[in-house]
Amino acid sequence: MLDTKSTGSKIRNTVIHIIVIGLGLACLLPMINIVAISFSGSAAVSANRVGLLPVDFTALAYKRIIEDSQFWRSFRISVIRVALTLVLNLVITVPMAYAMTRSKGDFPARNIYMNLLIFAMLFNGGMIPTYIVVKNLNLLNSIWALILPGAVPVFSVILLMNFFKGVPKALEEAAIIDGASQFQVLLQIMVPCAKPSIATVSLFSIVGSWNDFFGGLIYMQRVEDYPIMTYIQSLNIDLQELVKNAANSAALENVAELSNRNLNAAKIVVAVIPLLIIYPFLQRYLISGLVMGSVKE
């Protein structure tokens, strides 16, 4: 805009537009492709003839999803998981972050806790020991196994802590003079002020628990209990292992049915819809959250 409208700047502007639009398309087209596959006939899909538009348009795959009870069971498990994780994360991280904003004088143990938090973020016992703990708490096959191990997202604590620090001290002091307890300060002053950052950590929590597949793989001992992403992941597996190991029993009928690509594509599309619904919020808050998060302690 500052530029004089020379030919050079016009060319430059055009090139920039082309590049930016190109990058945008690069992100968009693969998604359109998968949607197109989900609406195409299976013959066209196996022949790889589907580009950006459905070939032999059919909604059959979606019809079959509606009848697929396992898909919906997994879907429901994921919805419940996301809701419970969200509540738990907030109940834990908000007070914790607030306590972490206190000075050493106010809260002598503050640095010990902070170090414990950070060490736990950087270091862990690994898959097997964590599994043993979860198992000994009798959480296997329970939705809590997908929730409790991730109850304390340390990064969210830090993010909230940084935000709380930005809340003017005067507000807090006024409340304390009025006789408010620290809990009241937290709930009545901090939380309302920190709405945007709470929204941010909420969305972290939602996206993270919706997208996780590995927890289900480890802690769920049967397919019926899989959350949605674990279920979808199990569809992507190679069948060759399966067939190879079972070739002796004559029980391997309908192998092809498992590799129904348009059906799998439709499952993917449906599994992504919840994220698309909250996407406007995601965009708004996660971006502000990310910018905030990079300004640290």
Next chain:
Amino acid sequence: MRKTFLKKAAAVTLAMSTVLSMTACGGSDSGSTKKESAPAAAPGERDTVTITMGRQTTANPKFPEGDNYEDNAYIRMVEQELNVDIVDQFEANNGDDYNRQVSLALSAGSLPDIMKVASKDELTELYENELIADLTDVYENYASDYIKSIYDSFDGRALADVTYDGRLMAIPATASDAGPGMFWVRSDWADTLGLTIDADGDRCITLDEVKEITQAFIDGNPEKVSKMVGMSFDPSLTATSSDNANMINTIAYTLGAYPRHWYENENGEIVYGSTTDEMKQALSLVRDWYQEGIIDEQLGTRTWDDITSLLVNGECGVLFGSWHVADWLLNNVYTLNNKAEFEPYVVVNSEGKVNCTHYKATGEYVVVSAAFEHPEIAIQILNLIYDDMVNSAELLEKYPEVDSYLREGVDGTARPYNIEVKSSTYLLSEYQELKAALDGDAAKEDISSAEERTNYDAIKAYEGGNGEVTGWCKIHSRCKGVDMLTYLNDNDMYHWITPIYPQTTTTMKTNWANLQTLEAESFIKIVTGTDDLDESFNTFVSSWKSQGGDTIASEIKEQTGKQ
């Protein structure tokens, strides 16, 4: 406030107890060589026993509406007959998923009462860790004569495999020899193209003919698809049994290479088949075919279902596979194209014989947890499913739903144990009975196995023109597949190799997985690559040897010397 505090206090206590139980996990179970003291009470007299099980399942099983792995006709029959309650501790598909579940259960020291174990290594590990029950006495006291006769038909090989220090530690699955991997050809295509295969009618062809047939199909393109693929293989290329589908085993065997097998060569040395000169020749041939376009250019990335869809879509008309490949793979082809017909041929070596390896008599096991108080139930289940269900018409009358399961061919994985327990020659003898009945020399009722009776019906119905896929499958697997095995047997056409199936040695424990990976990766690279063949293969052999292969060979030698 106080209330939540109490809750938290409870949580801490819980945490502490977790620490304790983790450090001592499974410790209480480990005094395990339990002796059967008093004979156990008959099922009716004792309380219902709850059994937790680890079940190996298959993806996409076909259950009647409402049934599942934990609750189906077989399970209901077992529960009622034996007064037990079966609860699945975990269910997982065979392969990675199942191994992961077993590994996790094992790591936490919480084995189910009864579970399937898919490898000898795992069995040995369970035994060494004293986690599984000694079944010697319960087998002796409870196993039916029929069951015992099945195991005895393997000349002790089956039971020896699960015997440690003289004690029987598992129920072994049996694996009868399945013969060679046959070359299945779309015979309807051959007719369309006017192609004569096996002109002398001896059901045997050579590797050259394999190539010619494949080439003829590529050139002929009978279904006018956009692109023909000659033949394709699984990325691992070789497998541990002679007849695995979609492998290059048959090619290698014909050239005298026995990949993934240990055996004594003519000089009395113990060799690993994948590292022999013959293997190099086999790889060289496959590589030539690959470069000539006889073999799929996408070799290495084709998943199993990709290959299936090639066959289904008419892009490929040949494959190597066992006698039963029609039952579970070729059926897909017929389902979508009921003109499809396959004919099996065996590939012979330069002396006109069919090279084949004896199966390991067993390879899968059912184990009972050392902590389980009723190990005899494991044997009773064995009797019920593998003896009574096969031999007792009354039982099937009592449980019509089980009968209909058998008739409709509901997935065998639905049975409480996903294993087979059948005598070593059951294939041939069952087929004899079936054939006699089909030929009209005997009545259907004379067929002793329920499965073959079902096959009889399916085949008769298909011949009557019902066009059902089941009948088509059974004609292919029995009247073509097993018939071929009978033919080979009767005409003494086999050149048998008896491989050594070693116990896992010390070095194998640590290095075997890596060596297997090395092998699979090297082979696929050799075949699809452009590097010098001799050099690549020699590199593979020397790294294989230096990374533990040589040590393992000498350990096996020691092992066999001792035995």
Next chain:
Amino acid sequence: MKKTKSSIKSTRTRNSLQYHAMVFPGMVFLILFGYLPMFGLIMAFQDFIPAKGLFGSQFVGFKHFAYMFTLPDIGRVIRNTLIIALGKIILGMLLSIAFSILLNEIRLKFLKKTVQTIVYLPHFLSWVVLAAVAMNLFNIDGSVNQILASIGLEKINFLGSNNVFRKLLIGTDVWKEFGYNSVVYLAAITGIDAGLHEAAAIDGASWWKRVWHITIPGMLPIILLMTAMNLTSVLNAGFDQIYNLYSPIVYEVSDVLDTYIYRIGLVGRQYSFGAAVGLCRSIVALIMLVSANKITEKLTNQRIY
């Protein structure tokens, strides 16, 4: 005077108790699922036998660590980890920075918003989903190869070639994250004093010159910060992505520490060995993070944590 002091003290104690209460629930979970499992790392120094538990298993010292370094696999795995992670970091940052500079030049509000909305999206999707998308695109008969074929190029076996697969991993990861990562850079650009640009323009500086001499130096602190942050994840080549995309044929170029630990230590039941590799990985990561934090503090007066 004395009275006030003690009342301050008692307020402090009361407050302090409240703070402990606030931290408490989180700490319970942290101890249960964070710290308790760390005791399990003892198994790295044992021949861990589950039945015998951690106290019953025999201690073998550094046996598994020593064995690790004799395995040819481990070198390959570390090399893959570093190449893939560094590739993702470097290319990812370059593209994000470039994209944010270019996007900043777009004056059409609508276009800018739309593009932003689209490029941020992949970040929010699971690799489970994106792996399926990528496999559809990059399999040998997939759309990408059809495009290549239609313009007369040879097809590329993206998913099964040891020459290409690593590039595919890096490329798809950069694709997934560049949009979202550009957010911080865009914020930094917005923060640059517009007066500088105006002055430079009046002096006749070309666009390139201004980008080079004003925009990039203005972004430098944030670039340094992000570099330091990203380098801490250099041992984290992306388990979810690789696990969902790889196959044995490309293990050679794509097996990274996390996938290796999973396959050997979990599926392969070599618990102790898996724990040993995992422990090494964690320690190195910890050292790197601490040093990155120190460096960042020196360079930018900010800390990563």
